Amino acid sequence: MITTIENKVDNPIAQVVFSHGAGADMYHEFMVDMTSLFNKANINVLRFNFPYMDKRIKFGKRYPPDRMPKLIDCYKNVINDYLENDKSTLTLFIGGKSMGSRVAATIAGDEDVSKLIQGVFCLGYPFHPPKKIDKLRLEPLQNTQKSILIIQGERDTLGSQMEVVDYDVSTMCRYVFLADGDHSLKPRVKSGFTHQQHMKSAAHAITQFIQEKTEHVSS
Secondary structure, eight states: OOOEEEEOOSSOSEEEEEEOOSSSOTTSHHHHHHHHHHHHTTEEEEEEOOHHHHHHHHHTSOOOOOOHHHHHHHHHHHHHHHHHHOOOOOOEEEEEETHHHHHHHHHTTSHHHHTTOSEEEEESOOSSOTTOTTSOOOHHHHHOSSOEEEEEETTOTTSOHHHHTTSOOOTTEEEEEETTOOTTSOOOGGGTOOHHHHHHHHHHHHHHHHHHHHHHHHO
16 A cells, blocks of 8 residues: 555646655655645645655665565556546646655656556656766666656756756756755755745746646647
């Protein structure tokens, strides 16, 4: 049984499935705050925990993330369960934070899944492990069959702007870089920006992306 939370609004413009990163579950402040910002933009949000995270919560131990195939199966099951149980005709988008965004981008290359969604958003895509810039994770961004919006902090240690702009990815991928942001989009005080500002900027960019794709479908 996959643990989920759905935050709905009146007169939504779209539905989002939103997955957490490797170290923090769907109850983490980042996930809650982004969900609130999406709701304020009239977007429904479905969050869920990957199985290893529920195991952490149940037993109080830091189990490592599941292997990618298991993460992918879980995400696909969440999408399929939503489509089976929710009879709305809302346009569906998927995305996540860090590892969750990598899983979402990966299944966007699956022909069956790509038929069900209109786009993907990535908040802090993990282009490589920390300090291992030679171990790139570009395949999901090269094989995608749907547009992907990547919101990245300029100084993200898992893929800074200086690194990312030279990577060979699909033309269906686009970037938004947030000034001085780290992997959680948080800037340093000296930058003149705040974390809250960057979170709002990220939500605004994703909302515009969703509106653009939704209008394209309805036209």
